[in-house]
Amino acid sequence: MKRSLTHVSVTAGLGLWCVVGCSSILGIEDPPADETGSGGSSSGGKASASGGKSGGEGGDDGSGGGEEDGGRSSLGGGQSSGGRGGGQGSGGDDPGEVGGQGTGGTPSSPTVKGRIVDLFGRPLPNVEVRISGVDPGFTDEQGRFSVDSVAETYDAEFRTSSRSGYYQRIYRFVGLTRRDPTLQFDRDVGELEARIELAANNLPSPQVGNIGTGLGHPIDWFAPGDEGGLDNTSVAVVYDGDDPVTTELHAIFWKDAGVASDFYGFASQSIALNDVEDTLVTLSTWDSITEVGQLSGHISAPGTDPDVEVTAYAVFGDGASIPLQTVPWNSADQTFSLNVPNLSSEATYSVSAVVRDDGNTWGHADGFALNASATSINLELPRRPYLQAPLDEVTGVSSGTVLRWTPSDAGACSMLLINNGAWYRGVRIVTCDSEFTLTEDLVSFFLQDDELDKTLYWSVQAHGDPADVDEMTGDSGFFDPYFDNTSEGTYPRGKNRPATGTFARSEFWTMTLE
Numbered sequence: 181m182k183r184s185l186t187h188v189s190v191t192a193g194l195g196l197w198c199v200v201g202c203s204s205i206l207g208i209e210d211p212p213a214d215e216t217g218s219g220g221s222s223s224g225g226k227a228s229a230s231g232g233k234s235g236g237e238g239g240d241d242g243s244g245g246g247e248e249d250g251g252r253s254s255l256g257g258g259q260s261s262g263g264r265g266g267g268q269g270s271g272g273d274d275p276g277e278v279g280g281q282g283t284g285g286t287p288s289s290p291t292v293k294g295r296i297v298d299l300f301g302r303p304l305p306n307v308e309v310r311i312s313g314v315d316p317g318f319t320d321e322q323g324r325f326s327v328d329s330v331a332e333t334y335d336a337e338f339r340t341s342s343r344s345g346y347y348q349r350i351y352r353f354v355g356l357t358r359r360d361p362t363l364q365f366d367r368d369v370g371e372l373e374a375r376i377e378l379a380a381n382n383l384p385s386p387q388v389g390n391i392g393t394g395l396g397h398p399i400d401w402f403a404p405g406d407e408g409g410l411d412n413t414s415v416a417v418v419y420d421g422d423d424p425v426t427t428e429l430h431a432i433f434w435k436d437a438g439v440a441s442d443f444y445g446f447a448s449q450s451i452a453l454n455d456v457e458d459t460l461v462t463l464s465t466w467d468s469i470t471e472v473g474q475l476s477g478h479i480s481a482p483g484t485d486p487d488v489e490v491t492a493y494a495v496f497g498d499g500a501s502i503p504l505q506t507v508p509w510n511s512a513d514q515t516f517s518l519n520v521p522n523l524s525s526e527a528t529y530s531v532s533a534v535v536r537d538d539g540n541t542w543g544h545a546d547g548f549a550l551n552a553s554a555t556s557i558n559l560e561l562p563r564r565p566y567l568q569a570p571l572d573e574v575t576g577v578s579s580g581t582v583l584r585w586t587p588s589d590a591g592a593c594s595m596l597l598i599n600n601g602a603w604y605r606g607v608r609i610v611t612c613d614s615e616f617t618l619t620e621d622l623v624s625f626f627l628q629d630d631e632l633d634k635t636l637y638w639s640v641q642a643h644g645d646p647a648d649v650d651e652m653t654g655d656s657g658f659f660d661p662y663f664d665n666t667s668e669g670t671y672p673r674g675k676n677r678p679a680t681g682t683f684a685r686s687e688f689w690t691m692t693l694e
Contacts, residue, residue, distance in 0.1 A: 294361040295324045296338060299659055300397045300499060304365065310337045333357050342369045347604055350625060354611040358650040364657025365608075370418040374453035378415060380431075380463040384445035389435050391463075396428040396498030399453075417453055424454035430500045431463055432521060443469040443521035471522035473552025478514055479533045479545070480560040482589075485511060487536040488561070492518040494527040495548075501530070509533065522552040533559045543684035563589045564684040565640045572689040577636070579620040581691075587614055588642030588684040593652060595641045600626055601633035610658075612648050623693060634693040642684045 292311060296304040296319055303323025310316045312335040317327040319338075337352040347369040353361065380391060399419050419425065429451050435442035445466035453459050481488050488509035494502045505518045520529050529550040535543045545559035568584040570577065587594055596609040596616055605626055609616050626636060643658050652658035 289359050290330055291326060291328050292330045292334070292336075292359050292361065293324070293326045294336070294363060294653075295319070295322070296363045296365065297323055297657065298365055298367050299657075301656075302398065304338075304340065307338050307340070309363075311335070330359075336361060336363060338363065338365075340365055340367075343371050346371070348606075348625075350607045350622065352607070352609050353649055353653060354609060354613065354616075355649050356653060358653060361650075361653035362655055362657050363653060364659050366659060372419050372423050372455045374417045374419070374425075374455060375458045376415045376417060376429075376451070376453070377458050377460045378463075379461070380433075382464050382466060383433060384466050384468055386444070389433055389442075389444065391431050391433050392502040392504070393429060393431045394494075394496070394500035394502040396430070396496060396500040398422065398425060399427050419453075424452055426450060426452050428496075428498050428500060429461060429463075430494075430496055430502060430527075432469075432494065432502050432504070433466065434504075434521070443472060445469055446521070446523055446526065448526075469521045469523070471552070473520050473522045473529075474517060475520055475529060475531055475550060475552075475557060476515065476517040476555050477531070477547070477557025477559065479509055479516060480514065480558075481509070481511075481533075481535055482561060482563045486561070487539075488533055490516045490518065490531060490533040490559075492520050493530045493532070494520065494523060495530045496527045504529075520552050529554070531557055531559070533561060535561050542687075543682070545680065545682045547680050559680065560682070562642060562682045562684040565594060565642050565686045567638070567640065567686050567689050570691060573691075575692040576694045577618070577691045578694050579618055579623045581618045582615055583618070583638060584615040585640045585686060587640075591642065591645035591647075593643065593646045593649065595643055596638065597641065598622075598626075598636055598638045601635045601637070610649055610652055612646075627693060636691050636693065637688050638691065639688045640686045642682070644681050644683070 294309075296307060296309070298304065303319070303321070305319050305321045305323055307319045308316050309319060309325045309327065311327045311330055313331055314327055314329050317325040319325045334356055335352060335354050336356055337350065340349045340351070341347060349365070349368070351363065351365050353363060378393075393415075395417065399417060427450075429449050431447045432443060433445040433447075435444075445468055447463045447466045449461065449463060449465075451459055451461055475492055479488060479490065488511070489506055490509055491506040492504045494504055504520050507516060507518060509516055516531075516533070518531065528548075529552060531547045531550065533545050534541050542564050543561055545561045547554075547557045547559060550557065565588045566586045568586060570581065570583070583596065585594070585596075592614065593610075593612040594614075596611065597606065598609075599606040607622055607625070627634070643652065646652045646658065
């Protein structure tokens with residue numbers, strides 16, 4: 181599905197035009213530190229000036245440490261039972277005393293208690309969660325799950341589907357150790373469509389210009405028109421989830437879309453959408469915009485003379501975003517400057533720098549939660565990841581085939597995407613390895629319908645610079661709130677971020693199952 185940037189061109193009345201974008205996702209927030217168990221008693225004896233130190237260090241299984249010339253103080257073990265005391269300190273005329281019994285801490289609980297959420301933090305209820313080596317668990321109404329007897333390192337997997345079950349996705353997180361993972365997914369399909377009939381009056385002077393609009397969550401997808409084309413007053417909203425749904429429509433009235441320098445008015449209105457009948461929206465109450473701010477900064481880009489442009493957005497607390505101005509990057513001094521309306525407490529601002537190859541966007545760097553006069557915004561575009569093997573258009577692929585790639589320089593962690601030709605079925609592998617072996621269950625997932633094409637499309641995305649998959653499953657997840665379109669650039673959505681993010685993706689290669 182695609183989502184649009186929707187602008188309404190106004191001359192005493194209004195007309196309407198749209199630019200369409202579709203999704204990719206990135207970004208990182210630091211999760212809270214893992215909780216660890218309390219240490220055991222440090223009962224190693226006091227050493228004399230010539231003797232060793234206290235008893236040995238407590239082992240992960242609860243046992244005491246070794247002798248190690250007296251060793252260090254005893255630390256908590258991995259289980260609840262106490263370990264052995266440390267050995268007697270050796271060395272010196274007056275050896276240290278024998279280390280005491282290690283009381284068992286719990287730095288690695290066998291129970292994993294996590295949750296599954298989407299880009300907005302909304303829970304995914306009643307879904308089976310499979311964790312390697314143990315019986316599966318299920319999410320409750322808050323998207324939370326609990327699974328016992330989990331190994332220190334484990335993989336976690338769940339499946340999502342659209343309302344009809346037509347679109348299906350498998351998400352697998354590889355190499356987790358944290359006991360409280362937040363497994364985040366993208367609602368990348370929508371099967372409900374609502375239509376907005378849009379009108380505007382009481383426009384601020386000069387009453388000639390353009391209106392940019394955005395919808396807040398829980399709307400995930402925003403698309404224009406229908407098979408008959410755009411009729412100048414209507415917008416189609418594509419979504420999945422509750423029906424009917426209530427959301428907030430935000431609008432900014434300005435001089436010229438895309439190169440706006442004069443901003444005149446701002447409006448917000450709560451609207452109800454459903455999949456049955458049109459919704460008439462008349463924007464009548466406008467707050468005047470009296471101040472214009474400027475966002476400026478520096479962009480670093482890889483390669484020689486890259487194709488880079490930067491866009492500013494107004495981002496509202498409910499997730500709605502309105503594009504304000506797009507300008508090319510000044511490659512001579514690597515700077516940018518963008519005009520934005522000062523909406524005070526109504527919104528923050530976001531800046532996205534995109535880099536393209538032959539007109540196709542493959543990466544971006546983004547700054548979030550900016551005020552209307554932010555300066556010294558430093559964005560660094562990453563290098564893209566590259567696929568290695570098997571070669572493009574390979575045939576005879578089966579269980580055991582190894583996919584390999586070179587990660588982005590932003591970090592070693594990636595999300596591997598595999599989709600069938602019609603994109604009805606897809607697999608998302610979150611990993612910090614640079615290879616993945618196709619398993620029998622994943623191959624069967626793509627082959628379960630004889631009518632589906634056996635050709636698969638695969639690529640790799642780099643999501644910020646996480647240290648490991650544990651960091652990608654922190655409280656806020658790892659997805660960045662940006663769409664990425666091959667021709668249109670980016671479009672923010674989802675929960676706003678408090679810092680910066682980067683994203684890069686490889687090209688797409690094909691492989692055909694045997």
